[in-house]
Amino acid sequence: MAKIAVLGYGTVGSGVVEVLETNAASITKKAGEAVEVKYVLDLRDFPGDPIQEKIVHDVDIIINDPEVSVVVEVMGGVEPACTFVKKALEAGKSVCTSNKALVAAHGPELIAMAKEKNINFMFEASVGGGIPIIRPLNQCLTADEVTQVTGILNGTTNYILTKMSKEGCSYDETLKEAQALGYAERNPEADVEGHDACRKIAILTSLYTGKTVKFEEITTEGITKISTADFKYAEKLGCVVKLLGTSRRDGDKVYAMTAPFMINASHPLYNVNDVINGVYVNGNMVGSLMFIGAGAGKLPTASAVVADIVDCVKHSGTNVATIWSSEKLELGATDDEVRSFFVRVKGDDEAAAKAAFGNIEVVKVEGIDGEFGFVTAEMSEKAYKEAAAKVEVINMIRLDKTVL
């Protein structure tokens, strides 16, 4: 019997308890022994709930109990999660977490601590919710040099963008609806400003390069400036707008970005809608791969956490290697990245736009007056900025042309 402790009885924490109960028999078979939740750490009490008898308010009760072999951190946020995780690892307990903020900020340090103690630090649920993506990158694509990862990594923004696209609603209206449905937080900044997706692409890029990508250095734009007009232009271009976290190797450089992109029907993420997440991976031998599934939600996320618990129990006494050193990866300059841009400018002076941007494909939408849109040829971000300074830009959305 493996005894575990869960830090945080919120959505994911209660999901972990539920998954362990629902599938107890098959989990026992796969882990090689039964898995029992001995403690749940939470500030709150849950009177009347059967979980109450396991609730503790002091993390040291867990840390000091030698029976506990795995600690599950599903509190979110960097602190106090980081302090608790370090205490657990120092005490020789494996840790599983769904906390992307923690992993993006302290991943290599926690991986190294686990390795030194011959235990494990696992974080499958930190990216893509229930989609297996950390383990495939770590353990399946070992024959490949990964050359690109591009994903819809945030369910909240994908829900908002899908709804805006399909129903023509405004951003503010759709956000409010998403909040009412519980798909968006009351303070939605981490999602809508792209910070969440940025941390996730930082984690994935660190994993495939083996070095540390500082998430603070990834050019990140959110979806707050996307309007119904943008979707009308997109439709005219046969495109949808998606918030992508993307990184790719180009020679010895790695470029990374989180931003809204226009993608057309040939793009592997074109049909990934609502709260579903999708991750495109390219390996130099295997070619294109896609992983799609529920990127958030109680049970899908808990499923990924419990898979980590099973792995920790199964590998008790062995460290499953994760190659992610603290050496910093110097990202290539965003200015050097080359792509096409969709641009909306005020007025009707197509000649001025051509003079500034060179070869452009003009797009007009009936009912949108006093402006026009166009798609540029491929150009560097630097060249784009120089050209954009010469016209009055209303909004710009990049194009991503990944194909399966």
Next chain:
Amino acid sequence: MAKIAVLGYGTVGSGVVEVLETNAASITKKAGEAVEVKYVLDLRDFPGDPIQEKIVHDVDIIINDPEVSVVVEVMGGVEPACTFVKKALEAGKSVCTSNKALVAAHGPELIAMAKEKNINFMFEASVGGGIPIIRPLNQCLTADEVTQVTGILNGTTNYILTKMSKEGCSYDETLKEAQALGYAERNPEADVEGHDACRKIAILTSLYTGKTVKFEEITTEGITKISTADFKYAEKLGCVVKLLGTSRRDGDKVYAMTAPFMINASHPLYNVNDVINGVYVNGNMVGSLMFIGAGAGKLPTASAVVADIVDCVKHSGTNVATIWSSEKLELGATDDEVRSFFVRVKGDDEAAAKAAFGNIEVVKVEGIDGEFGFVTAEMSEKAYKEAAAKVEVINMIRLDKTVL
């Protein structure tokens, strides 16, 4: 330095050598030591090719060399592959294979032999080519009870069906073209009759149930009866025709089938075209997942084989558990399966069709005369057969209504 031997220098075998050479540095890092091909077993010689110095014609040279720790079986076919694999396992060498015929026929026996010797028998490349699907089922979805697996598991037939659908060519014409391009074998029976896809769904179903599915017991139909007329009806219905390998749990029964199905645009496999494979998996906690990628081809398949080699080298001295016992899984009777059917009948007697099938949705295609098509309500296969006996059926294609 880990020394390995490759049995068979065909497409996949030469791909394995190429992957190991191309990505030698990163593979060494991930495996923990360099991986060197010491022998290649083949009936042929390859004069002038650098591989020639490693060629041996007698498998016992490999079996009797204690330096060889991993044997890679990429010959295909059940014999002599099975004999060679057993010899290798008995000699304490881990085995990696891409051979679905071998795995479907002898999987649990070879897994048990590896476990007893504390070595490994791995077969990621046997299903879905380069797509990670065996390891995700074995090691990622451990928190879930898998309830359904439905996949496009054969690249040859998907290429043929995609081309017939998009270009309106006949089956015979398209098959010839696929043969000329090397996408189909000169004797295409294993692919076009569904035998290959049947073995793959047998393997996947065995893995998620932990018991042995006898592939001979899976109802299997190929694509040879699919005509251009069928595609015209499909188009009218907003559908495409795909060869699916599918199995699902229903209570304590598991139903499995390989057959052409009509699927509409909401189906997660609708856009999986050409030689690409896709696998839909549903878990009772994680919900719907999709894995998409190159299902065949030299380097993608070799990528999966080499990932297994890396795992074997990394886990030298440890058996990575695969739960697949030799206990036979009794499949539910196909007669009891319930779904909708698309049916084409001779003549124009819609009333007779309604009398036989009950509520139907009639479909007519301009230019196709002397017949009509219809879609039935959901009914059992048994009820379908009874109704079909009362009319003159030209062709029948089942509908699959999986949604993400």
